[in-house]
Amino acid sequence: MDELMNHIANLLGAVALIFWGTYMVKSGMLRTFGMSLRTALSHGLDNRFKGFAAGFCLSSLLQSSTAATLLVAGLQSEGLVNTLIAISCIFGAELGSAFVATVLSLNLAVIAPILILIGVVMFFHYTPSKRQGQFGRIVMGLAFIMVAINQIVVSTEPLRSSADLAPFFLLLHDYLILSFIAGMLLAIGCVSSLAAVIVSSSLYAAQVLDYETAIWMVLGANAGSTVLALSTTMFASSVGRRGPYATSFFRALIIALALFVLSVGLPNSIKLPDNVVLFHLSFNALVGLLGLLFIKPLSALIEHCLPNIQTDPTIYSDNKKLFVQENFLSVGISLSVAKKNLIKEIEGIRLLWGDVDTLLRLNPNPGDVMLMRNKAAELVRLNRSLSLFLNRAVTPSLSSYEAIQWQNMKSVNGSLKSAVNLIDHTIEVINEGKCLKHLDFSPEGLRELRESHQIVLSSIETLHAYLSSTDAKEKKELTEKLLAHQKRLLTAAREQTHLHLLRIANDDVNAIETDALHLEIQSLFNRVAGLICASVNLELERV
Template sequence: MDSLIVILALVGAISLLLWGTHMVQSGVQRAFGPRLRTVLADTLDNRIKALLAGIGITVVLQSSTATALMATNFTSAGLIGLLPAMAVMLGANVGTALIVTLLSFNVAILSAPLITIGLILFRLDKDSRRHDLGRVLIGLGLMLLALHQLVLALEPVAQSTEVMTLLGLLGAMPLVAVILGTLLAWAMHSSVAVVLLVGSLATHGIVGHESALLLVLGANLGTALNPLLEAGDKSPSARRMPLFNLGNRLLGLAIAWLALPQISVALSAMNLPDGADVAVFHLGFNFAMALIALPFLPQIAVWMCRLLPDRQDAADPAQPIYLDHSALDIPMIALGGAQREALRLADTLEAMLNGAREVLVHNERKLLAETRARDDVLDSLNTHIKRYLAQVDEDDLGEDDKERLHRILVFVMNMEQAGDVIDRHLLLHATKRLKRGLLPDADNEEELTAILDRLIANTRTAASLFVTEDAQVARKLAEEKALFRRVEQDATTRHFALMRDGVTAASQSSALHLDLLRDLKLANSFVVAAAAYPVLDRAGELLPSRMASTIG
């Protein structure tokens, strides 16, 4: 029974530590998420700045995984090269070790004040940054409280002869110690918790000094395994950095293992507080591996690209590329991936419109099936993105990120609706015109070509506006609806004039031309609603109705 209580206390303390880390991370993301992305993007022009950015952002986020995912997404998008991204990864490793070092000292007395101040800020205003900062302080307080509870839970373990004998065997089996540390870090998805746990074990004399250092080396290896396993069969660019990180850790493990006796003597000579030497070793290991790898990053980047070359085969266009499920715990990165995926809908819709143009203007019958097939791509991407966003925890989202999620949903659904109009109406009318041989006169053909080109240009503008959110561009795009409406009205007037004159053949061709213009007008309405309306609504420039107010 006593053993069960001790195990439950240990599990509870470790769970509280992981939850506190999550609260700090989510609070920082909600308060400063977009700013952190900007800082990282602006510091990736050279290795040193990228290394320092990796350290700083990891200390703030309390997670090297979050920093690494941001850098990986930038690399996959082609915004930065592999070299600075690897420097960020090295910095993230050092940043995590800094967190462990700071928490390894006896600062449990700060737990209660941090939680109290955090709770006050958290309850002041749910829509302010103070609310999110309160979450951060509560998380830090919980982490310190968890560490204190961990120390208390380990005291009975230190008095257990059986446990001491079992863990004492780690000194005689160093490989087992490394494997145990690796498995613990892999299972917890956190080297911070494992290294702090090992420090507590070493403080109570439950594990020997060298065994503790081997457990730490295993923990470093375990956290490098997770990103690589989660990358799975993703694109080579998404797997290069995790593989580099794993190789860097394996090299460090080999070097440190060989020099372990000398390292142990050096740490003992420093007369550090009990358990703090474990954290200092963890920091020194990551800092040393960063310094060793940094000068050779250009050559390593070349080797990684040769080892994992870009795929030459064409991917299934209906399958998502940027929806990284391992990033769902980091909303600002998950939303970034969803936004990039959403832009693929705009590209697909533009390809549909180009195909429809060839069918209508140049009578390319063979492109009908190919153009219709692209609507299936739109449907598939729309479904994948909505399912992905449904898995994002809204409790971890700030007001800006909630609005961003809504804008993504609005964009993808309207783009998919525009594709449906092209597939179910425009192409249907185009097929009808080809079968009946109702070719338009020169004026109608010129008008149809111009309006198609206009819609293609509007689709490109909508994709750009989705990223930039420029109010002036949004106004210009919204004004396009008036132009499409005038074109339809003019065509309607001409059509009825032909009917009055009794020109049967011309009126039939004109009727089909009018149907095509209405389809294009409807598709354009969805394109405008996808990108322009959300920006104008936020700027307070969108009226709730086009109807005039009733007076009296």
């Protein structure tokens, strides 16, 4: 009994080592090449076959169809790939995962010690924050997988003669659905179908399971992979879920059809690969081929079921989607998502600043003012969510360049928070000092305030262009432009204050009624412009 428990412990330990090895390869690849893979996927994929090939290569590199699916879902959420390309990529990813399982099932344990030695030297010599260090992590992960697979083969051989486990394996043989469930649970537990396929293959090779029971277990592993695709993308946007949901629906149909074929005994008249791992590869190749044939009606169906719901660009309440799993696949991807949301926040500030002009010109009813202030509250929520997102994106493996990027965005986001609060205060001041009292600025005073307002608006638009730009020369020009806006505003403020005081001296009724308010608004405008300019200065200090 003790010997049996020892073999089972070795088997479970080997399964855990496969999980750890695949995680090391996946995380190492994403940290090293995450943004490069993302960029490559979002360009040049103009037909289903290129998408399929890209998904195959991506999954082969990441050792995980689940990670590949998350990456594709993120691209589709951002509109960088269409539904047809996303579906073809995920079909290719599933075949790529099966191909990797086939390659790793070969007896490669003999080279594992050499790979571990190379990986350890690279990891500690170059440090994990550098690309070479992460590549060492990838090499070690591959070696661990090879060692684990060899350990599974060794550990399953003694199970054949175990009288204690015989009833359990007999149960799997008599009730094939239990074998299917076991394969599915193992794939879900390891977040990969690789371990379940290798275990079922080893049990068949050791004659613990017969061929039919083993392939039911493999089909369960494929079902587990399908469940993972659904569960890991369930919180993505409706567009981002299209690819994973369409492929999962199609794969579920094919798996159900395969189970029916096995149940009625048709395999006796069909030539199937005698190797369980080859069956896994052949099954995924068949699913991919059929998927490509039916991809157009499948795309149309899923687009009908998951329509793209257009939302008001000024509404930011659905910030939970910021924290979906595909946004944390690598630090580079997280920073890219954070920057896009930072630009989205600035666009919201621009729209909110447009409301200030409405208050200067008109005296809207309290309900309209309340909606304006609600926009400010939504922007504050987005700002807070982005701050939490950036905190979560930090990992110990942050490179020096990524650390600078992170600090830049964190600082800019903090400056924008102060700007939003100040604009909200400006709306409150104008509403209480003018709108609720049904007062109006003098024509000259209104023209001057709107001129200052336009300068601040130009500053916000320049900041938007600055953060959207990737060209160093253009960013330098935009920085100079932003500083020029601030100087222009200060000069205009001095001139306008002088003119305003002259109007008061000439007993201009409107100017007298809004005397203190006019000067306070001018001061608030200057402070908002200062915060907008500070956003760029904070970034430049750390470049």
